[in-house]
Amino acid sequence: EAQVTQNPRYLITVTGKKLTVTCSQNMNHEYMSWYRQDPGLGLRQIYYSMNVEVTDKGDVPEGYKVSRKEKRNFPLILESPSPNQTSLYFCASSSTGTEYQETQYFGPGTRLLVL
């Protein structure tokens, strides 16, 4: 089954304790992305990756890091989490063909609470 998986689904942590949220897709997609969702703000892109070893900032990259060492994985790293990073996080992937049509497939979400 084609899917995007995220782990963990729920996480409670404390300020300053480094954490990683994993994201994996089994569709051989080149493009992957991380979003955060906050009430009243919709979805905002944090980082994206066009392919292995190619990453770039989205709209709200501060406080986050990413890496793309393998095509299927795109972990989101919070080196020193702060309470303002409490949010619902979504990973997404898509192919990047020459056609304009594209569908982003989203993971189930990771709900993070930073105390």
Added chain:
Amino acid sequence: LAKTTQPISMDSYEGQEVNITCSHNNIATNDYITWYQQFPSQGPRFIIQGYKTKVTNEVASLFIPADRKSSTLSLPRVSLSDTAVYYCLVGTMDTGRRALTFGSGTRLQVQP
């Protein structure tokens, strides 16, 4: 990047047709328009996508006028299960740097 504007919320009744309009005045030549649906605590789900004129699939239609500065998502005969947030997304398939940005979303409430 083209910024999008949508109504914050809409109400409808079961069986009615719902039209949600998205404005994207600064859409670029290579940009396309995509609509997603999101239920609470779930990831967004693709509904429909288009570049110009009209596109129809099994769940919705997308109308895009000639100037492409707006688009309208049409949901025929909605049901209670169509209650969700609908996002309009404008993005480009240009090679090189790309960052997709979601609009603010429209919360659709369908009542019996």
